[in-house]
Amino acid sequence: MSYFRPNIERMSGYIPGEQPKDGIYIKLNTNENPYPPSSRVLHAINEAVNENLRLYPDPVATAARIKIANVLGTKPEYVMAGNGSDDLLSIIIRSFAGEGDKVVFPYPSYMLYKTLAELQDSTACNIDFTEDYALPKDFLIKGAKVTFLANPNSPSGTMIPSQEISRIASQIDGVLVIDEAYADFAEDNCLSLVEQHRNVLILRTLSKSYSLAGIRLGFCIAQESLIQGMMKVKDSYNVDRLSIAAVVAALDDQKSMKTHVEKIKETRLHLMKSLQEMGFFVYPSQTNFVLARCMRGISAHTLYQELKSRKILVRYFNLRRLDDCLRITIGTREEIDILIQHLKELLTTKHSKISNVCCR
Ligand SMILES: *Cc1c(COP(=O)(O)O)cnc(C)c1O
Numbered sequence: 001m002s003y004f005r006p007n008i009e010r011m012s013g014y015i016p017g018e019q020p021k022d023g024i025y026i027k028l029n030t031n032e033n034p035y036p037p038s039s040r041v042l043h044a045i046n047e048a049v050n051e052n053l054r055l056y057p058d059p060v061a062t063a064a065r066i067k068i069a070n071v072l073g074t075k076p077e078y079v080m081a082g083n084g085s086d087d088l089l090s091i092i093i094r095s096f097a098g099e100g101d102k103v104v105f106p107y108p109s110y111m112l113y114k115t116l117a118e119l120q121d122s123t124a125c126n127i128d129f130t131e132d133y134a135l136p137k138d139f140l141i142k143g144a145k146v147t148f149l150a151n152p153n154s155p156s157g158t159m160i161p162s163q164e165i166s167r168i169a170s171q172i173d174g175v176l177v178i179d180e181a182y183a184d185f186a187e188d189n190c191l192s193l194v195e196q197h198r199n200v201l202i203l204r205t206l207s208k209s210y211s212l213a214g215i216r217l218g219f220c221i222a223q224e225s226l227i228q229g230m231m232k233v234k235d236s237y238n239v240d241r242l243s244i245a246a247v248v249a250a251l252d253d254q255k256s257m258k259t260h261v262e263k264i265k266e267t268r269l270h271l272m273k274s275l276q277e278m279g280f281f282v283y284p285s286q287t288n289f290v291l292a293r294c295m296r297g298i299s300a301h302t303l304y305q306e307l308k309s310r311k312i313l314v315r316y317f318n319l320r321r322l323d324d325c326l327r328i329t330i331g332t333r334e335e336i337d338i339l340i341q342h343l344k345e346l347l348t349t350k351h352s353k354i355s356n357v358c359c360r
Helices: 006-010 039-048 062-074 087-098 114-120 161-170 224-231 239-254 256-275 299-309 333-347
Strands: 026-028 081-083 102-107 121-126 146-150 175-179 198-204 218-219 290-292 312-314 324-331
Touching: 006 114, 026 324, 026 333, 039 239, 062 081, 062 218, 062 239, 081 087, 081 224, 087 114, 087 146, 087 198, 087 218, 087 224, 114 121, 146 161, 161 175, 198 299, 218 224, 239 256, 256 290, 256 333, 299 312, 299 324, 299 333, 312 324, 312 333
Parallel strands: 026 312, 102 121, 102 146, 146 175, 175 198
Antiparallel strands: 081 218, 198 218, 290 324
């Protein structure tokens, strides 16, 4: 007999991308930023390493909320900080969805949404994107307590226009969580919807555009009544002293973030063109990764394995609609050129090991 609740017993748990212990891989599998964080962040963390670490941090991370509000042009009362946006997603699901409640999210998208619904023993309504990653007509489910939408989406990199999301926000019953982990790489975002809709929550993170995945800092923007309620649900001290120092310094250095984002967007264009020339179908990307479908008879899984044996890690999902694709994080120009070189080698029929796998 198990001690666990039946829903926990049944679920398989979220499986994060590989994080190899040694540094010998070109790591293009978990959408980390290839560039270092701002030197101001490293300085601020060093400054915060002092005797005050014996004291608890500010429970509501006031300094971080003020800085975030300033940069985004909103009020600190509209902001909540978390131990990564995954922490905020967990706070949101515990705040708004219980046993048997409907939780809606599209497929394929960020796999954590399903795990969160299972944790609550909620009813997960997983609705397929259309072939070209538009939202289907039946995306609106009556009585849903929480609707998650990663925008831009992962793993497709595609984006739903903000006007359409605004329309959804006014038609659904519960809250709409717009997970904008990749907003800094995109042409548009939904921040302005927060004033217009009392059920909209926007999530941002320092993990991708600010090169701080190791710090674990995310934030949520929503109207004050939602933020106040969620404050009751979070851990008392969910953001530590070093993270608060880091986020303030990181947001102070917009120039460093934007310079790196521009480089990544240039490299993204270069990689997309090269992949298309090699015969891949590449989804239009508004993120720091691309989703490429293998069109040449060689399986995506074989390519993933061959790249791994050449010390290049990309993401392969053994899942419906994704098992013929590779998701590739945009690294430095040098890393991406090495990847392209290896892919070219692997795709030439001359390559002995692969040629028998090629069926065309
Ligand atoms: C990376 C990612 C997150 C997690 O962000 P953290 O702040 O590192 O927890 C959340 N949502 C999406 C869609 C992501 O890609």
